[in-house]
Amino acid sequence: AAGVIQSPRHLIKEKRETATLKCYPIPRHDTVYWYQQGPGQDPQFLISFYEKMQSDKGSIPDRFSAQQFSDYHSELNMSSLELGDSALYFCASSSRDWGSSYEQYFGPGTRLTVT
């Protein structure tokens, strides 16, 4: 079965640079979630989108922005990168269609290293 696709898988940036992470949800999933997982920590919710509209916002820095496009893929834009932004960034997707199972399925993650 098709899974959530994230790109790139690994990204190395310098401080103050900009990074863009991409997420392609499971086909027919209409909701996308972004999570950040620091070293040795559990994933923390950043932001979510449903039908291309922001549906919830968590502990996402103002330096970060995200959007969901008409084909339901999502991009997380991170500017003025700091060393503390080094983490695994996961995208998850789910469906809100009636009769769907509603579970969130996670992608493999993008490992961002800021030097």
Added chain:
Amino acid sequence: QKEVEQDPGPLSVPEGAIVSLNCTYSNSAFQYFMWYRQYSRKGPELLMYTYSSGNKEDGRFTAQVDKSSKYISLFIRDSQPSDSATYLCAMSQTSYDKVIFGPGTSLSVIP
């Protein structure tokens, strides 16, 4: 205090043992409960998904939810070395809400 508490382990068991993993939580609004398995540097893999209190079985895995005690459990029967991973309990208030994770329990199954 975190919303979801979980013993981080590490937990080490011999192959074939029954493993019990547990989480407690403080927010009574949680209604959906999940267990994810995460191998090192990989994405969380959904193992079990349950709604409200009760039991759910899937193969070697059984999930239990006791909302009155704010306590959830995952049992793994006939544990295998391939089960060695970090197990994250997770929960949400609605079916489409963000998921709140526990800190995870590191499990090693020794051949």
